[in-house]
Amino acid sequence: MSSAALLMKVVASSVRAADKAAELVRKIMKGGDLGIIDKGGLNNFQTEADRSCERLIRATLAAQYPNLKIIGEEDEAADASSDAKSGMDDDVLSKACPESLKDVKEEQIVVWVDPLDGTAEFTQNLLDHVTVLIGIAVDGKAVAGVINQPFYNYKAGPDATLGRTIWGVVGVGAFGFQRQELPADSMIITTTRSHSNKLVNDCIDSMKPTEVMRVGGAGNKVLKLIEGKAHAYVFASPGCKKWDTCGPEAILHALGGKLTDVHGNALQYHNGVKFPNTAGVIAACSQHEWFISKVPQSVKDEMKP
Ligand code: AMP
Ligand code: MG
Numbered sequence: 001m002s003s004a005a006l007l008m009k010v011v012a013s014s015v016r017a018a019d020k021a022a023e024l025v026r027k028i029m030k031g032g033d034l035g036i037i038d039k040g041g042l043n044n045f046q047t048e049a050d051r052s053c054e055r056l057i058r059a060t061l062a063a064q065y066p067n068l069k070i071i072g073e074e075d076e077a078a079d080a081s082s083d084a085k086s087g088m089d090d091d092v093l094s095k096a097c098p099e100s101l102k103d104v105k106e107e108q109i110v111v112w113v114d115p116l117d118g119t120a121e122f123t124q125n126l127l128d129h130v131t132v133l134i135g136i137a138v139d140g141k142a143v144a145g146v147i148n149q150p151f152y153n154y155k156a157g158p159d160a161t162l163g164r165t166i167w168g169v170v171g172v173g174a175f176g177f178q179r180q181e182l183p184a185d186s187m188i189i190t191t192t193r194s195h196s197n198k199l200v201n202d203c204i205d206s207m208k209p210t211e212v213m214r215v216g217g218a219g220n221k222v223l224k225l226i227e228g229k230a231h232a233y234v235f236a237s238p239g240c241k242k243w244d245t246c247g248p249e250a251i252l253h254a255l256g257g258k259l260t261d262v263h264g265n266a267l268q269y270h271n272g273v274k275f276p277n278t279a280g281v282i283a284a285c286s287q288h289e290w291f292i293s294k295v296p297q298s299v300k301d302e303m304k305p
């Protein structure tokens with residue numbers, strides 16, 4: 001058994017759990033029967049991949065950390081029959097745990113699982129929008145996260161190796177991707193493509209972007225930020241939940257960025273917190289305060305924390 005700090009072990013196990021979940025997503029996609037259920041509301045679906053991946057991630061983590069609090073989007077029980085022996089990622093274990101997280105106990109941790117983010121896009125075959133998200137909160141703050149993109153590279157042809165894993169810990173850094181420079185004189189805002197409304201659009205308009213990149217998934221949009229493909233993720237609407245933001249927020253924060261609600265307030269991730277991010281999401285690698293300052297008062301008035 002590794003002598004690493006508990007927090008780093010949970011991250012290392014989460015990386016492996018997300019890798020296994022990604023394999024399962026690809027298998028279900030290949031099988032062709034997505035088992036789509038409409039959960040009600042606007043573009044709010046669940047597929048066999050959402051259900052199976054949550055069961056698998058729960059079983060994998062619960063086998064190693066029986067008392068860990070796990071909150072998942074689909075509320076599926078751990079699958080006792082699944083192979084829970086997935087081990088830990090060596091890369092994560094090779095990094096030193098920040099001093100402030102060295103003594104974290106299991107009771108202080110909540111793991112937020114979005115087994116499949118971007119489900120609406122998954123059902124529409126927009127496969128690179130899909131991610132598996134695992135967020136790790138300590139005392140209510142997002143401190144570590146995993147974003148697995150199961151179909152990364154799928155446009156490169158049938159022989160391409162699919163998928164990649166991005167992970168990060170605040171105070172350690174984030175790994176598994178490359179950052180490019182954003183074009184000079186551009187201001188690119190990424191936002192929802194399937195849950196848009198007047199508030200979302202009013203908020204974006206007030207920032208006068210040179211381009212609006214409408215893509216699916218909270219995980220996918222934070223990837224656009226950290227890879228240097230967009231300046232800000234702007235979503236002035238209450239539909240996004242804690243399992244959408246915990247992992248991506250931690251990764252962004254590990255790189256010096258910030259993710260808050262439209263008022264600039266930090267999001268809370270303790271056990272018992274309400275799931276919806278009722279006051280929306282504004283995220284950026286830099287100049288986050290500038291984006292907050294551009295949120296119209298009319299939008300702020302509509303979005304209660
Ligand atoms: P999007 O940017 O539309 O892909 O949404 C990011 C995340 O928030 C996804 O997990 C969506 O399912 C969720 N989400 C956003 N708006 C809504 C909504 N109106 N109803 C249900 N889920 C939503
Ligand atoms: Mg989601």
Ligand code: MG
Nearest residue numbers: 073114116117
């Ligand atoms: Mg989901």
